[in-house]
Amino acid sequence: MTFCLDIKGAGRCLGGREILRGIDLTLPEGEFLVLAGESGSGKTTLLRLIAGLDRADAGRISLNGALVDDAGRVFLPAEQRGLGMVFQDFALWPHLSCLENVTLALPPGTPKRNEAAMALLTRLRVEGVANRRPAQLSGGQQQRVGIARALACRPRLLLLDEPFSSLDLESRELLREELRESVREAGISAVLVSHDPEDCWKLADQVAVLEHGVIRQQGTPMSLWQRPSSPYIARFTGALGGIRVPVVSHGEAAAVEIGGHFLSPPGAAPRGEMARLFWRGDAIRPTPTGQGGIAAEAVKVSFEAGRFHIRWQLAGQELHLSGYSDRPVQPGPHNITVDPQGLFWFDVKGGCSRDWDTDSNVSHRCGGMGRGLHHHSGGGAFHRLGKGFAGRRRGGRGSGHPHGGGKFSADPHS
Numbered sequence: 301m302t303f304c305l306d307i308k309g310a311g312r313c314l315g316g317r318e319i320l321r322g323i324d325l326t327l328p329e330g331e332f333l334v335l336a337g338e339s340g341s342g343k344t345t346l347l348r349l350i351a352g353l354d355r356a357d358a359g360r361i362s363l364n365g366a367l368v369d370d371a372g373r374v375f376l377p378a379e380q381r382g383l384g385m386v387f388q389d390f391a392l393w394p395h396l397s398c399l400e401n402v403t404l405a406l407p408p409g410t411p412k413r414n415e416a417a418m419a420l421l422t423r424l425r426v427e428g429v430a431n432r433r434p435a436q437l438s439g440g441q442q443q444r445v446g447i448a449r450a451l452a453c454r455p456r457l458l459l460l461d462e463p464f465s466s467l468d469l470e471s472r473e474l475l476r477e478e479l480r481e482s483v484r485e486a487g488i489s490a491v492l493v494s495h496d497p498e499d500c501w502k503l504a505d506q507v508a509v510l511e512h513g514v515i516r517q518q519g520t521p522m523s524l525w526q527r528p529s530s531p532y533i534a535r536f537t538g539a540l541g542g543i544r545v546p547v548v549s550h551g552e553a554a555a556v557e558i559g560g561h562f563l564s565p566p567g568a569a570p571r572g573e574m575a576r577l578f579w580r581g582d583a584i585r586p587t588p589t590g591q592g593g594i595a596a597e598a599v600k601v602s603f604e605a606g607r608f609h610i611r612w613q614l615a616g617q618e619l620h621l622s623g624y625s626d627r628p629v630q631p632g633p634h635n636i637t638v639d640p641q642g643l644f645w646f647d648v649k650g651g652c653s654r655d656w657d658t659d660s661n662v663s664h665r666c667g668g669m670g671r672g673l674h675h676h677s678g679g680g681a682f683h684r685l686g687k688g689f690a691g692r693r694r695g696g697r698g699s700g701h702p703h704g705g706g707k708f709s710a711d712p713h714s
């Protein structure tokens with residue numbers, strides 16, 4: 301398979317801190333990759349390495365089979381990489397019209413340059429402002445012209461850094477569609493940096509999620525939704541919860557106890573006495589007949605975009621859960637079902653979500669030699685991540701699990 305982008309072991313230190321480490325990322329030709337991750341996770345830094353606006357300290361980067369950066373000997377600068385870029389700091393030429401901005405980007409020798417540029421502006425629905433200067437356009441129009449200009453140089457790979465961030469919801473939706481269609485028609489690949497889950501659902505063939513400078517998970521949007529590998533990714537893909545629950549033994553399996561039912565979420569069990577539990581909103585529902593299931597009281601019911609969001613207080617258990625219902629639910633006692641397939645659990649300390657991982661802001665010092673790292677905290681995120689992965693590979697349910705009687709802790713988000 302030909303990869304338009306192939307990154308192996310890339311790392312980057314900035315200001316004495318290791319911002320990216322061990323980045324492995326491949327993108328097949330013609331695919332759209334959304335690079336997601338919370339603020340400060342290193343998305344822009346990685347995009348700048350791909351673009352050739354910055355150099356890697358470790359690893360190798362190849363574009364369309366050609367090595368462009370090997371953290372030493374080889375470095376092809378941005379202008380020689382043949383990429384299309386829509387970066388916030390790559391503004392349009394202010395003294396030129398939109399048409400001239402796009403015409404200038406066309407490869408030398410392009411016949412009928414004005415017509416070719418006009419066709420791109422029409423594709424992005426900004427042909428009506430072709431003769432205006434950028435300052436006379438709205439933010440959304442400028443972004444459209446920026447994308448037209450990036451496509452004009454006929455790149456095989458288009459790089460975009462949060463191109464929709466300044467747009468309102470409707471313009472964002474429209475431009476997403478235009479971008480997706482333009483990229484597909486041109487038959488090129490794209491890498492788009494975002495922390496908006498909508499970009500993942502609506503644009504991505506592949507999603508790579510950065511957490512604290514490492515790629516935590518890469519896959520199709522559906523695979524991330526089905527099996528998020530961290531609390532951040534669970535939340536990013538729309539899971540509810542994030543509460544701490546005790547892990548208990550149930551026969552051979554490790555489980556969580558919900559209303560007297562022992563439920564084992566898919567995947568390896570967390571290693572500690574407590575787990576961080578998330579769930580899909582559809583996994584927790586009132587029982588269809590009102591009979592059976594788990595006794596719970598609906599303590600808050602709110603209407604949310606065509607369905608009802610319900611906060612449940614379990615009878616006799618200090619536990620709040622929340623879920624959805626298609627039909628209205630009266631506050632008060634009910635019975636609910638919980639589908640274990642819609643639950644996800646994680647190590648309490650192994651995840652990297654800023655919301656609840658109190659020691660996730662441990663910084664990494666750059667080592668003086670290549671990729672050698674000196675972590676000034678033995679309990680730092682690097683060690684926890686490493687242990688987390690190893691634990692998941694090794695750990696089966698009930699494998700030496702210290703099952704304990706910790707307490708549930710309420711989560712303001714659930």
Ligand SMILES: Nc1ncnc2c1ncn2[C@@H]1O[C@H](COP(=O)(O)OP(=O)(O)OP(=O)(O)O)[C@@H](O)[C@H]1O
Pocket residue numbers: 314315319337338339340341342343344345346495
């Ligand atoms: N030139 C620099 N010198 C020192 N630190 C830097 C430099 N550039 C970025 N950083 C740091 O690197 C980390 C990652 O920054 P980056 O801009 O790549 O994150 P990001 O995921 O794109 O964030 P956001 O979503 O907020 O744009 C941040 O902690 C940032 O402060």
